Amino acid sequence: NAGVMQNPRHLVRRRGQExxxxxxxxxxHSHVYWxxxxxxxxxxxxxxxxxxxxxxxxxxxKERFSAEFPKEGPSxxxxxxxxxxxxxxxxxxSSGDLVDTQYFGPGTRLTVL
Amino acid sequence: xxxxxQSQPEMSVQEAETVTLSCTYDTSESNYYLFWYKQPPSxxxxxxxxxxxxxxxxxxxxxxxxNFQKAAKSFSLKISDSQLGDxxxxxxxxxxxxxxxxxSYQLTFGxxxxxxxxx
Numbered sequence: 001n002a003g004v005m006q007n008p009r010h011l012v013r014r015r016g017q018e019x020x021x022x023x024x025x026x027x028x029h030s031h032v033y034w035x036x037x038x039x040x041x042x043x044x045x046x047x048x049x050x051x052x053x054x055x056x057x058x059x060x061x062k063e064r065f066s067a068e069f070p071k072e073g074p075s076x077x078x079x080x081x082x083x084x085x086x087x088x089x090x091x092x093x094s095s096g097d098l099v100d101t102q103y104f105g106p107g108t109r110l111t112v113l
Numbered sequence: 114x115x116x117x118x119q120s121q122p123e124m125s126v127q128e129a130e131t132v133t134l135s136c137t138y139d140t141s142e143s144n145y146y147l148f149w150y151k152q153p154p155s156x157x158x159x160x161x162x163x164x165x166x167x168x169x170x171x172x173x174x175x176x177x178x179x180n181f182q183k184a185a186k187s188f189s190l191k192i193s194d195s196q197l198g199d200x201x202x203x204x205x206x207x208x209x210x211x212x213x214x215x216x217s218y219q220l221t222f223g224x225x226x227x228x229x230x231x232x
Contacts, residue, residue, distance in 0.1 A: 004168060017181075033219065042117075042204050042222035055215050088225070099218045100146055100208070104158035 002027035004094050004105035007073075013109045017084070019079040021108045025094030032075045033102055034067060037089040047076060082112045115140045115207050119223035124194045127231050133180075134190045134226045136205030146208040147181065147188045148220070153201040161203070164188065194226075200230045 001103050006022040013019050014113075030051055035043040045059040049069040060067065069075040079086055089109050093102035116139045126132035130203055138147070149161040164172045164181050171179050176196075180189045205223040 023207060042224050045219040048218060089156060101163055104159050
């Protein structure tokens with residue numbers, strides 16, 4: 001199955017710890033997007049990356065959050081010093097070079113205790 | 114900035130019947146796509162159907178079809194012959210095709226409609 005892969009599916013962290021979320025795009029896709037879904041809400045855009053480049057991070061909180069998509073390996077969304085308000089589902093999506101349709105992974109559910 | 118509005122928080126439909134979910138959007142862009150995504154209890158986001166703004170013909174995928182009214186900025190989803198597996202949250206989404214810079218290629222989602230299919 002060459003779908004979008006995300007791991008871990010569930011992540012529990014205590015306040016102040018770091019959370020690392022991984023995303024492997026669909027085979028042949030080089031565009032990756034991260035979204036956050038708070039309970040009972042739709043998804044909100046965070047960041048758009050291509051290999052080794054951040055294209056648009058207009059939805060990313062200015063502090064504690066960072067994202068990368070290295071030449072080799074998965075895209076990483078990193079949240080430092082997590083707080084309870086970071087508890088949410090984080091979805092990764094990917095698209096091909098036409099960037100006309102985004103396909104989503106299963107999401108990572110982050111719980112901050 | 115784009116906005117997407119889904120005015121029906123919850124809906125229900127009898128199995129085998131037809132249901133229509135509403136979506137309106139606001140944009141000043143001319144080149145864009147519209148989507149319906151489904152999120153079942155598993156929480157996976159599944160693409161249901163896609164519409165290109167420059168195409169007048171309404172998109173259809175099996176039991177799913179859309180009514181795209183560009184001038185009215187309306188994009189409704191019709192589900193025919195509803196099945197129990199259609200029970201899910203349905204999100205309408207807008208994709209701006211601006212080629213670069215902030216706002217490029219990001220999906221803007223509505224708040225969703227929770228659809229329940231009743232046996």
